[in-house]
Amino acid sequence: MASYPAERSAGPICILNGASSRLEAAREHLVRISAEFGVEPRIVIARGADLPLSAARALGENSRLVVAGGGDGTINAVAGALAGRDTALGVLPIGTLNHFARDVGIPLNLEAAVRILFTGQVKKVDVGEVNGRVFVNNSGIGLYPRIVRVREEAQRRGHVKWVAFLLAVGSVMRRYSLVSVRLRSEETHAAARGTPFVFVGNNRYEIAGLEIGTRSSLNSGRLWACVAPKTGRRNLMRMALRAFLGHVADHELDAFEAEEFFVETATRSVNVSTDGEVTMMDAPLHYRIRPGALGVVAPSRNGEPP
Known part of the structure; x- marks a missing residue:
């Protein structure tokens, strides 16, 4: 997905659920693999009500890619802010349940999932809505x-x-x-x-x-x-x-x-x-x-x- 310039530049904004047991592993993979592609990610640790707020702030910074690291609840919180926008969603399945990642085709192997952020393609998918949620x-x-x-x-x-x-x-x-x-x-x-x-x-x-x-x-x-x-x-x-x-x-x-x-x-x-x-x-x-x-x-x- 990402065709960043060769020089080191700003990479994706990565919102990781602080309650995940795989938090540190996700952080390590993001830093190491981003460096291979010459970019530097900004990692935000959040949980609960702070997840959608963090996604809204990321939109305000005009990032091309916002990554949600967690389970389905985390993906939902970030996707709710990104739906209808040009900013793409990256998915890191580090939660207990990862149904959306599975159905999109994201591997549960963390290193492979991180690499897809830089080698994948943006796929347009539907979202449902009930009473605006x-x-x-x-x-x-x-x-x-x-x-x-x-x-x-x-x-x-x-x-x-x-x-x-x-x-x-x-x-x-x-x-x-x-x-x-x-x-x-x-x-x-x-x-x-x-x-x-x-x-x-x-x-x-x-x-x-x-x-x-x-x-x-x-x-x-x-x-x-x-x-x-x-x-x-x-x-x-x-x-x-x-x-x-x-x-x-x-x-x-x-x-x-x-x-x-x-x-x-x-x-x-x-x-x-x-x-x-x-x-x-x-x-x-x-x-x-x-x-x-x-x-x-x-x-x-x-x-x-x-």
Whole structure:
């Protein structure tokens, strides 16, 4: 991506999550590899609410490349500031969860990820938005966000993926409840219904098999929404197991694609997850896709030069 002049010059602004256990390794790789390309990075250590503030300051300095080092929450915080701007986003996957990096094609090997900042190409990807808040992965209300969170916690404790998934389903189902929603778009006006969850992906997610939770495209220009049917706890658990085994289709989960839609709820406000962060938002929830709004430095195709 970077074609910096031969003389030593200002390099990317790198915002690293100070809570990451790989912080020092990321700093060392950035300094060493940047020197190979004749540039000097500016490294900013931040966490929590300081992450988007640091990204906003970087934009004010007219940097061509702002790097986010952390997990999906860190990427979300920086991407929210960069979406719709000319500044490109670099991704260093040094967090516990790195779903966005994986779907973009960034290797989890830290040295390889740093080198892509200088040898990769800027790829335009979509971002989703709910009530003005950007998400690069997904958003949701109800049961699904809790299943994902518990599954990831189980994986961090050392359980393999399929065991973690089943443990999460069993754990969350013990606190099973419905949310009342009505979906509204220019094309359709769905009747009010009770559902365990509404899941909204920035582009289509795989919903079956071992690839569940991944995306093959980030630039379709469409949100992918999934509304689970109203059913009992036992049937919902059967459906979760069938999804894991690769036996569930979109129509069984009432899935559809759209550029924009609204979710009305029975309450004035509702907890909404965006890339793993939960925020109380006013209803109705306004979801929309912003096609190609974010430039991300990704691996070059077929070894082509940047």
